[in-house]
Amino acid sequence: xxxMGEFYQDFNEQKRRxxxxxxxxNAQELxxxxxxGLIEYFEKENGLCVxxxxxxxKVNFWLSTGRWLVVGNPKRKKAHYNGGAxxxxxxxxxxx
Numbered sequence: 001x002x003x004m005g006e007f008y009q010d011f012n013e014q015k016r017r018x019x020x021x022x023x024x025x026n027a028q029e030l031x032x033x034x035x036x037g038l039i040e041y042f043e044k045e046n047g048l049c050v051x052x053x054x055x056x057x058k059v060n061f062w063l064s065t066g067r068w069l070v071v072g073n074p075k076r077k078k079a080h081y082n083g084g085a086x087x088x089x090x091x092x093x094x095x096x
Contacts (some may be wrong), residue, residue, distance in 0.1 A: 016038060019064040030042060030063075033085075039053070040090060042061075044063075047059055048063070049061040051092070059088075068080075068081050068088050069081075
């Protein structure tokens with residue numbers, strides 16, 4: 001394999017490790033918030049956390065990227081957000 005092939009193999013392996021690390025850190029942060037009573041409920045589906053609390057926006061949060069999407073509200077100007085679990089929890093607390 002050429003130099004570029006080896007470079008991309010290494011690059012892709014590093015991306016996989018980074019996503020796994022982010023997933024674990026975000027999952028721990030959300031689980032800690034759940035245990036502390038900051039969030040009522042979330043359901044993991046292959047790295048996706050689904051938030052559906054009464055009186056709060058419906059949100060899908062991806063553990064591996066730390067991004068979230070507000071679903072079901074066409075009046076919002078911004079639907080996608082970045083920042084990880086800590087920023088998400090701050091945002092989610094203000095939205096309720």
